Amino acid sequence: MNGRELAAEGVRVEESLLHLLRDRLGLLGSKNACEQGECGSCNVLLDGVLVCSCLVAAGQAEGSDVRTVEGLGAAGLHPLQQAFVEAGAVQCGFCTPGLVLAAYDLLERDPDPDDATIREALAGNLCRCTGYTQVVEAVRQAAQAREAGGAR
The missing domain is CATH 3.10.20.30 (Beta-grasp domain)
Structure with a gap:
């Protein structure tokens, strides 16, 4: 575990x-x-x-x-979790853990996904607060940060 x-x-x-x-x-x-x-x-x-x-x-x-x-985060927030915070993708927080893990799974398979790929990967997650725009932005930011700094 x-x-x-x-x-x-x-x-x-x-x-x-x-x-x-x-x-x-x-x-x-x-x-x-x-x-x-x-x-x-x-x-x-x-x-x-x-x-x-x-x-x-x-x-x-x-x-x-x-x-x-x-x-995910060994000591503090994982870079993907931090991207969710910075992009405002955390509203009530109920769906956030599931979205973060779906995004993590996507980035492990495709480190540079386009928006359509991000939306498809997150399609199995329901959120009533964010409208998904901030979530897609968070995944995009995490992918860019990962590419720039090698963060996993």
């Missing part, structure tokens, strides 16, 4: 990875919204693949590398 070995006892068969993260491990970045994989608020990286943690059984994560938004 976020680069550390972690064990959870008594995981129930019906328990989702989302509930394990929030209720047992205290990692509150992944949000519980639709529980149907439609909103992206619970996004995590599971063995490097962006998934909706509400759709993953907790037991499926056994032996896997799980990365949550809390695991």
